């Protein structure tokens with residue numbers, strides 16, 4: 001096993017349901033010999049796949065944290081086979097503070113992989129996930145949302161797979177999750193821009209990896225929470241880990257690739273004209289930026305440089321130059337049996 005200063009209070013190889021903490025040593029003024037408590041749950045019943053479920057990778061993304069705590073309470077070892085490892089608040093300092101990055105070191109966990117066993121607390125968590133947890137994992141589901149600044153309708157994220165077998169598994173997970181939207185990384189199979197993310201780490205370790213964006217705007221979407229709780233059970237069932245579960249009828253997923261962002265070029269107060277799923281045409285005015293500090297200055301138009309549909313939108317009223325106003329997606333068709341573009 002790789003070196004890590006983090007120790008686990010749970011036995012990852014024991015049957016039954018256990019909870020405890022990953023102890024991350026943290027020597028500070030108020031606690032010379034203390035540790036940061038990253039909560040962990042392990043539920044295992046004999047042989048079968050290992051599924052790692054993670055939320056709180058970004059600390060201001062809440063739907064996944066609730067869904068994983070509920071699942072940890074409801075899932076009983078006797079009802080399942082294989083092993084589920086749950087990290088409901090993966091970057092615990094960030095999740096405790098309700099901020100995207102850790103208040104201790106400014107670390108963005110999902111930009112910190114592969115991490116560093118001797119680095120900052122965030123880098124140590126990334127390293128522990130990468131070197132200790134991923135090698136024992138077959139499938140990982142990393143639950144996000146738009147956080148404080150963005151909003152998504154429930155959207156699955158995935159690559160195309162590094163070979164046909166992984167492509168089939170990813171397509172099966174997408175169908176099982178059955179979220180309203182999917183954003184498929186069609187360039188580089190999720191390997192390039194996702195390199196410092198948990199998905200990048202999973203790809204390097206050949207762990208089948210999906211993410212989800214589940215809402216955001218700094219709050220909790222009831223609709224997204226319902227969809228992820230349903231989806232997690234459907235995923236467990238599809239992996240033969242929850243055999244008695246009876247999935248309800250498929251609702252269907254609109255599958256897109258990201259074609260780019262619409263950015264703000266002025267500072268001011270944002271008036272959005274588009275919702276998730278709305279079509280957008282190149283050259284169309286999609287938002288206004290108002291300047292109530294200089295009341296006679298006309299609002300600036302935000303013009304889309306792209307054709308497509310809205311995949312994600314800004315959730316905050318104030319905006320600065322360089323902020324993402326919309327993410328634009330384009331519908332794609334995937335060959336059903338292989339999960340690759342037609």
Ligand SMILES: [Zn+2]
Nearest residue numbers: 058061144145
């Ligand atoms: Zn996130």
